[in-house]
Amino acid sequence: MTRNDPQVRCLDGAIDGTALEKGVERTLHAGRPILVRYDLDWIRLHVSRDELSRRESGIWRYRELLPLPLDVPPVSLGERATPVVPVERLGASIGLPRLLVKDESRLPTGSFKDRGMALAVNLALGFGRRRFAVPTNGNAGGALAAYAAAAGAEAYVFLPKDTPLPNIVEVARAGAHAFLVDGLISDCGAIVRQMVDEHQCFDVSTLKEPYRIEGKKTMGLELAEELGYELPDVIVYPTGGGTGLIGMWKAFLELRDLGWLRRETLPRMVAVQSDGCAPIVRAFDSGERFASFWEGAYSAAAGIRVPSALGDFLILDALRASDGCALAVPDGMIAGWQRLACRDSGLAICPEGAACVGAAEELARSGWIRSSERVVVFNTASAHKYDHREALDLPVIDPKLPALPQIERARERFQDPWR
């Protein structure tokens, strides 16, 4: 039976441009990621921007720009487009009055990882795969567990043992086989490789199959559509494995080649890392195309604690091609930025998103971003996916005693429990 995917031209080895036949299960080429290439003439002929925006909201609206065969109904969790929220008070406090937050916390499992896993799982199901494995700092595991559950497939999820508790719980609750590992995501990755060899698991690790990037690409497609196909001046993105940054950049290039953008200038891409784990920043600053392993990685923002990225060169190429930059923020300041960002926006900004708020503030202060520019910060997950109990020191009221004096006393002692 022929696959109904005329929108896909071929796949490409990202490192050397080797064209690879489509319609075949693929993982890496020459040890590096594979990218999907589209037949843009076919797409231009068969769909328009306006037609896309009349469809139901969500990632599958962009069907012709995604690799799933067009006649295959996707396994879906009812994903909807996430909003781009103007955050004037927060913007004013960091010197960027035109600040916007693309709030990815609204996706089914509360993070942007749903986008990538939706595509990876659907494509792998089409190749007959029903057993998946992933190393994860939390959110990707939650997303895999959810999509595998929806598909009735099996998922093995390996998480560092200090992963935030809500992440661990969501994986186990969705029925995945969850394992804690006394190490980093790179140690989890080594275990997944054994599961692939011994137990025929399909490895959906970041960039080890070609389709998670395509799912993340929908962040860029959505952003463009939401802003009337006039892209912002700067995008500030928390970078771990880099799928989101690579995917968004790919989306912008495809939109430009389709002739759909109202302004041809593409955003300057900013990769934000923590000074506890900044391999991409180090490589960017020293002009390298590849990043070396970051020893002793730590971060309060679990999602960007990624010591080595398979797609390092794709991240670095995108930063340079966009006239962007890479910035490591002090890890110890992330919690403070998170408090500021949540309080001044009302959004549930996660630590990774908060690192971006801090980076945007720093770039505004140094003049790299001008105050007249339109800046989009990505809030990649919901703050609710992190366990903050120990960070709170809230007053407890004894209902057997008069309440108001207790409240008065507490107000004197706890001016603001978050400060």
Ligand SMILES: Cc1ncc(COP(=O)(O)O)c(C=O)c1O
């Ligand atoms: C909340 C959050 N933000 C950012 C990242 C980094 O994502 P990427 O792989 O796109 O660099 C992760 C990855 O785990 C994450 O969970």
